[in-house]
């Protein structure tokens with residue numbers, strides 16, 4: 404019988420008894436993947452090409468029984484364990500070196516109850532897969548802006564996108580979850596059952612167990628929405644950003660406007676002479692009546708003299724995937740992020756200073772707009788606590804060649820450092836790269852101590868450590 408070595412919680416390789424390994428293999432629906440197996444490299448590859456980890460075992464789960472088998476094995480043998488949903492996490496927490504990956508990406512079922520306006524979602528579903536099913540009934544729940552992202556990781560960190568100002572964070576729309584805990588119990592968490600766990604799942608990441616099903620509240624959306632891009636040259640950015648920050652103070656919750664500054668991609672609606680030049684683009688979205696949306700968002704077209712625009716009525720699912728081509732998997736990526744309650748003049752000047760020296764064609768700085776319904780709940784209503792955040796800045800360094808690593812990472816770190824004095828001091832946990840372990844406490848903010856207490860209760864030995872980790876002790 405085969406004997407294998409797998410990393411333990413300290414990262415040291417330890418032998419697993421052949422009996423234990425055989426029991427694991429024979430209890431699972433799918434073959435385990437080990438180094439050298441067909442499909443192993445594909446299964447360990449995640450969105451961010453900076454992450455190149457080689458797990459000893461990849462357990463591809465097809466159901467709750469597989470998940471519990473894997474958790475039991477991890478518990479009994481003290482195995483370093485990562486949990487993979489959509490594999491989009493910038494820090495690479497979906498995979499670990501020499502340990503075991505519990506890969507949920509095959510579990511993609513989405514069931515809609517259109518009468519109760521609820522969705523039941525397995526943890527391998529992507530945003531596109533959830534939107535596709537909800538939109539078949541003209542319904543949706545707030546999700547993110549890149550349709551290949553996993554519903555699981557996005558939800559557990561908070562989740563926000565175009566609908567957030569109207570319907571809140573993704574976690575504000577979570578009604579319940581089925582969870583396999585570290586002691587391998589199967590429990591339901593909701594406002595009435597295991598309330599502490601339910602609270603912690605709504606922003607505390609994958610620290611508390613493996614969610615095997617998410618239950619979401621749905622709202623009428625689309626199927627068509629007013630949305631698109633309005634683009635100005637970077638020379639207009641200072642004035643446009645000042646108009647923008649004023650404009651959004653009066654914005655209705657149906658509307659959302661995000662800002663991205665980068666080099667212009669070769670989009671067909673932009674003149675060729677602007678391709679590759681620095682631009683500022685406003686991404687506009689309206690969740691309600693299209694005529695009202697057109698009217699309310701009209702001023703964005705006069706923040707300056709545009710170099711191009713592509714705005715109109717399109718399917719909601721089309722807008723939800725509009726940025727996918729710019730965010731395809733396989734590139735090297737490094738992110739630095741801050742939350743802001745306001746965009747001061749100094750913040751604008753500092754951002755512009757760095758956008759004028761972008762280190763690559765694909766590098767960008769974006770500001771996502773929150774507020775609206777996302778600001779309504781109290782700070783401790785859910786584990787996601789940053790209810791005062793109006794703008795989320797993400798410095799997204801993105802490039803293809805390893806030789807550019809230090810140039811691109813250095814640029815991101817420099818702008819991040821210089822923007823710090825103008826930020827609120829908090830950060831969105833889902834935007835943190837792997838080297839920000841010193842920032843974890845700030846990321847969970849004022850609810851950190853409560854999260855530690857719940858971690859102690861549900862995962863005292865820190866079985867689930869591959870995340871922005873809340874240490875039980």
Ligand SMILES: Cc1cc2nc3c(=O)[nH]c(=O)nc-3n(C[C@H](O)[C@H](O)[C@H](O)COP(=O)(O)OP(=O)(O)OC[C@H]3O[C@@H](n4cnc5c(N)ncnc54)[C@H](O)[C@@H]3O)c2cc1C
Pocket residue numbers: 450485486487488489490491492493495496497507526546547548549551552553554555556557558559560561562563564608609610612613614615730833834869870871
């Ligand atoms: C291109 C891009 C665009 C993005 N845009 C947005 C956006 O608009 N809004 C937004 O809010 N976020 C956005 N994000 C961030 C995104 O929310 C996080 O990357 C999130 O972690 C992705 O979830 P995942 O399931 O794909 O990732 P994974 O890497 O698979 O998982 C992320 C974390 O969640 C844990 N986890 C996954 N599934 C489970 C489960 N079932 N139970 C317990 N733990 C689990 C993992 O162990 C890991 O720690 C974006 C990310 C990318 C790469």
